[in-house]
Amino acid sequence: MKDDARALLTDVARLLLAGSAEGVFVVRESVRRVGAAHGLDADLLVLPDQLILRIDDGTTSTVDVIETMPGLSLRRLEQAKQLVTEMHAGLSLAEARRRLDTILAAPPLYPWWLRIVGVVLFTACFAPSLVPTWTELLTTVALGAVMGVLFVAFTGRRWEPLLPLIGSFVVGCLTLTVFAEAAYATGPVMLMLPALFIVIPGDYLSAASAELAVGRISAGATRLVWASFILVQIIIGVELAAQATGAGRQALFEASQPGTLPFWFIVLAWIPFTVGLALTFNASLRNVPIMAALTMGTYLLYAGFAKLGGELVGTLVAGAALGAAATLLARSPALPPRLELVVGGFFTLTVGSLGLRGVTALIGGHPIVGAQDLFSFLLIVPTVALALLAGFLLVRQGALDLPR
Incomplete structure (x- = not known):
């Protein structure tokens, strides 16, 4: 029985590690609680x-090394x-084993074509918050469909680690050729x-900052x-x-274009987002209403406080409120789970995109704009992480299990 x-x-530890985009300190606490419930x-x-798991049942102590790639399968979470x-x-142990085997063996929640639709909605409905134009x-919509096909084709296959490289190359080529006129504007x-945005590692950057903030230095680094x-x-x-495409580095510039979409449209776009x-990350559709409410609420808080006190203040207030509510x-x-409640609102804070914009602007020969974006990136990434952590600690019951 103890071996079982x-x-x-x-x-269970392996399953939790695979979904640890929020930070490893959550995994450690959950595994220890489950072990205690079974006398371990x-x-x-x-x-x-990777995690090194030591289990002691009172008579025997064993050590297991568990390795898995972190991901974002929300249904599994x-x-x-x-x-x-x-x-x-x-x-009971037998029922827990049966349930766990069912979770591990379950196929993706949605068929491949519906996940492509999900990527289109995810990307297209995020776009108005970035550049509010038709x-x-x-x-x-077109670029998101291409990215959706690549996302589905690469996920779970050996070429998946190269999706950010290949996806950005394909999207970049289409932007600089087929959509060159729109790109110029x-x-x-x-x-x-x-x-x-579907491959920009904003959630991992934020989790890394949170891990560093609570002293999980090896994990965070x-x-x-x-x-x-x-x-x-x-x-x-x-x-x-x-x-x-022959466009050259000088084509990688930022242009300022006035928005043509009304504010209410941008707010409502977070619902199909x-x-x-x-659909993209296999969350249950029954959870969409509460996820959408938190996403829209985060955006409204950010927009309101950014107008009053600037982008950094808006990020702090919105992130802390999101962390506490979730x-x-x-x-x-x-x-x-908390990560599923946080993730939509997290995307509204656009962590990671400033880093891409800053470096590409520098490559394109625009040092002032690039430096400004990179400076904002270096501020926003830890700000989002600290705000979410502050909200988490504000309403948390009990002390956080920190390294001694």
Whole structure:
């Protein structure tokens, strides 16, 4: 029986690690709680892609090394939250094993074609918040469809690690050729960004900052390097596209274009955006209303306080409110896990896009604009992470399990 409990805890740890885009400190706490519910003393050393799990049942102590690639399958996170909650409440070992095997064996929640639709909604409905014009919106529908096909074709296959590079190259080539006129009006990078947002590692950058803030230095530094490398892949892909199409580096500029879409349209666009987010990352559609409400609320708070006190103030207030609201709501067993509640609102704060804009502007020979974007990037990334962490700590019950 102890061996079965030990094997179950190891597999639960692997499942939680695979969905640890929010930070490894959440994984450590959940695994220790589940172990205690089955009479096991568990301790962990957790990195973004690996954990060392020590399990002691009072007579035997074992150590397992678990490796997995972090991802964002929201349906699995929903099921993992429910399973962990019920195991902590005394779910039998046999039933927990049956439920876990079902979770691990389940196919994606939606068919491939619906996930492509999801990527189109995700990218196109994000576009108005970046450049509020019909040109940006309509162009992103086409570029998002291309990115959706690539996303579905690469996910779960051996070429998946190169999706940021290949996706940015394909989107860059289309932007600089087929949509060259629109790119000239809005700036090529700004036209590419919504379609590329699905591979921009903003969530990992933010999680890395949060891990560093709570003293998980090894995990935070490792995740920061990995996220930065993904961002570099995207930059290389855009640079290759500029060279392959003959447009050259000078084509990578930012243009200022007045918005033509009304504010209410931008706010309401977050609703289909959230539907696209759910379809893309396999979240249950029944959770869309609460996810959309948090996403729209975050954007409205950000927009309001940014007008009053600037972008940094807006980010702090909106991020802290989102972190607190998501933490409170996630306490209910009937509601989604905290990461699923946070992720839509997190995307509204556009972490990661400023880094891409800044570097490409520098490559294109625009040092002032590039430096401004990079400076904003260096401020916004930790600001979002600290704001979400502050909201989490504000309403959290009990002390956070920090390294001593």
